[in-house]
Structure formats: C-alpha cells, structure tokens
Amino acid sequence: MHTLETPAGVVKPVNRKRRRRLHQSRRAVWTARIVVLVLFLVGWDFLRREVVAEFFVGNPWRVWDILVDWVGSGFIFDHIGYTVSATVLGFLIGTAVAVPLAVLLGTNRHLYRVVDPFLNAGYSVPKIAIAPLLIIWFGLGLTPKVVLAAAIAFFLVFHTSVAGVRDVEKDLTDQVYLFGGTRWTVVWRVILPTMVLQILNGLRLSFPYALHGAIIGELIASHNGLGYLLASARGTYNMSAMIAALIVIMIVALTFVALIDLLQRWVPSTR
Structure with a gap:
C-alpha cells in the first residue's frame, strides 16, 4: 500500500499562515476591546456632563486621578x-x-x-x-x-x-x-x-x-x-x-x- 506523505516544505507555510491568522484575530479582538472601552468612557463623560448630575454617576477623570493617587x-x-x-x-x-x-x-x-x-x-x-x-x-x-x-x-x-x-x-x-x-x-x-x-x-x-x-x-x-x-x-x-x-x-x-x-x-x- 502507498501512503500519502506531506512534504516538509509545505508544513512550514501552513503553520506560518495559522500563526498569522491567530495573531490577526488577537489583534482584532484587542482593538475591538479598546474601541468599546473608549466609547464607554466618552459616553460616561457625556452622561455626567449633559444628562445626569456627577453626584450620581461619578467622573471618569476623577476616578482616574483617585486610582493614580492610590497607586502612587x-x-x-x-x-x-x-x-x-x-x-x-x-x-x-x-x-x-x-x-x-x-x-x-x-x-x-x-x-x-x-x-x-x-x-x-x-x-x-x-x-x-x-x-x-x-x-x-x-x-x-x-x-x-x-x-x-x-x-x-x-x-x-x-x-x-x-x-x-x-x-x-x-x-x-x-x-x-x-x-x-x-x-x-x-x-x-x-x-x-x-x-x-x-x-x-x-x-x-x-x-x-x-x-x-x-x-x-x-x-x-x-x-x-x-x-x-x-x-x-x-x-x-x-x-x-x-x-x-x-x-x-x-x-x-x-x-x-x-x-x-x-x-x-x-x-x-x-x-
């Protein structure tokens, strides 16, 4: 019986393509996360300035200052x-x-x-x-x-x-x-x-x-x-x-x- 053998030279390009796709997928996920976070912060800042009093929802920039102070x-x-x-x-x-x-x-x-x-x-x-x-x-x-x-x-x-x-x-x-x-x-x-x-x-x-x-x-x-x-x-x-x-x-x-x-x-x- 004859067995099918995959040439060694073919495996490396396939592995490279998989790694490239995995890298692209991770980059897309992190990009989407950053976009969601930015939109959330922008919406939060708009909410506390235009819709609801800051007393009830806080201030994202004040929160950041507090965190920096706590860590520092x-x-x-x-x-x-x-x-x-x-x-x-x-x-x-x-x-x-x-x-x-x-x-x-x-x-x-x-x-x-x-x-x-x-x-x-x-x-x-x-x-x-x-x-x-x-x-x-x-x-x-x-x-x-x-x-x-x-x-x-x-x-x-x-x-x-x-x-x-x-x-x-x-x-x-x-x-x-x-x-x-x-x-x-x-x-x-x-x-x-x-x-x-x-x-x-x-x-x-x-x-x-x-x-x-x-x-x-x-x-x-x-x-x-x-x-x-x-x-x-x-x-x-x-x-x-x-x-x-x-x-x-x-x-x-x-x-x-x-x-x-x-x-x-x-x-x-x-x-």
Missing part, C-alpha cells in the same frame, strides 16, 4: 493585600474540604442521598445573611471574611467536582476492580485525573464569588480591605471613589481568573 502613594496595596489574604485563605480552605468530600459522596450514592438535603439547605442560605453572625462569633478581624469566602468557595467547587466524579464512566472503574485495583486505586488513577477539568472550572467559577464573600464581610464591619474602601466612600457619598474601588476589585478578580486559565493550559488533561 501605595495606599491601595495594603487594602488589596488584606482582601486577597482573606479570599485566598477562604478559597483554599473551601477547596480543600470540597474536593475530598465530592470524591467521597460522588463514589457513595447512599451517603450522598443522606447528606444531599443538608448541603442544599446550606447552599440555599444567602451568604450575606450569615455575615453578621460570623462577625459576632469571630469579631472584626480577618477570620469572618475567611470563613465567608470559604463557605462560598466550598459549595461551588463541591458541586462541580461531584459532577466530575459522577461523569466517570463505570466501565473504567469496573476494569480497575477486575484487575485487582482497590477503591483508592480507582480514586487516584481514574476519578481524580478525569475530574481535573471540573475542579479547575469550579475554581475559576468560585474565586470571584469567594472574593465577593470577603468583601461582603468587609462592607459590614472592617477597618481594612477593598470592602472597607467601598463602605468609606459610600459614607461620604463619594461616587468616584466608590467606582475606583470597584475597578480595583474587578482587576483583582480578573487577575486571579487569568492565573487559573493559565493553570488549565498547563494541565494535560484539560487540553
């Missing part, structure tokens, strides 16, 4: 560090509890049916409703923010992870048992590698919400953090400062989501 003085970094510490600690604690529990319940249907109503009851409670209770229990320090972030991260990571466990094909686990594998072998060799994508998706989804939990705690009672900045600006009716704090929060969230996206690319099973 280093003022903002202490607050970012406080909020990120609470978020990351809560995120790690919630994930460390959620993943093993998802494996345990996902591989044991009877136990899952017993626990499921209690998990759904906990998930249905608005986390902002338990924030005052946590502050009474743990005070005004970092702990209630960490607990609130952990609670939010736990439920989101748990549900995506347990779905990943249940998506594992039964034939694969049966084959492992057939060749003498143990329950631990099934978990380590089959379930965990299969559910990596779901875990990472859960992490990507849960981090912004864990950040929300930490900020909610700071909004209610704190002397530090981005939530405290929001509350402080609200207390003085400084709309521009409130918007500046919201922009910082968005930048922090997007940074960590981008890091998780990079992690997804590095994990072979997610490619």
